[in-house]
């Protein structure tokens with residue numbers, strides 16, 4: 001579904017990604033791990049066209065998206081849950097959702113208000129609250145719900161559970177597990193190995209803008225050296 005082939009990405013003169021490659025197959029949940037500042041968010045921003053790759057290429061559903069605009073990439077079926085959530089503060093929960101609602105690229109309409117309220121019952125109780133009046137956990141659910149409302153073929157999540165209380169994290173992971181069970185392809189940045197090895201199929205660890213380790217959940221759980229060397233745990 002997604003192939004990132006040896007991309008180099010920069011902020012101005014400063015190179016952040018070096019020969020970075022990864023793949024997500026249809027129906028897979030894949031994580032991107034690594035210490036702070038190693039280039040995880042930049043990888044996601046390059047996939048979305050927000051920091052276009054200067055070398056290498058990115059294919060999505062066999063189409064070259066390397067130099068497309070973020071808008072066109074989103075319309076092809078990639079839904080982003082950005083770091084920091086970026087909820088519209090002056091719109092209600094429901095209005096935030098309706099603002100992004102769209103049939104998917106193949107006319108897929110799996111996600112609408114009704115199915116979103118079923119996935120996140122807590123959010124439905126807050127549907128009339130303004131975006132800036134809900135808790136951090138509710139904002140994170142809303143950010144995921146908003147991306148789902150575009151009916152994406154691939155969902156990208158950047159730090160989906162950072163700063164959230166343990167119970168709310170469980171709720172987010174339950175949601176990811178449900179999505180995986182229905183075959184949603186997901187690429188997720190998250191630091192919580194224990195939960196993620198449970199949900200995800202494969203993992204990439206990046207260091208200084210390039211992949212230094214890749215493998216299955218079982219490989220990662222068994223590789224104490226990799227965990228210590230690259231993740232500091």
Ligand SMILES: Nc1ncnc2c1ncn2[C@@H]1O[C@H](COP(=O)(O)OP(=O)(O)OP(=O)(O)O)[C@@H](O)[C@H]1O
Pocket residue numbers: 011014016034035036037038039040041042043
């Ligand atoms: N807008 C920017 N302009 C210049 N440099 C940036 C910018 N955004 C990030 N960087 C730098 O690029 C490098 C990679 O950052 P990135 O946010 O991709 O890392 P990350 O692995 O997602 O880290 P974190 O877990 O802290 O979000 C860092 O050295 C960072 O300082």
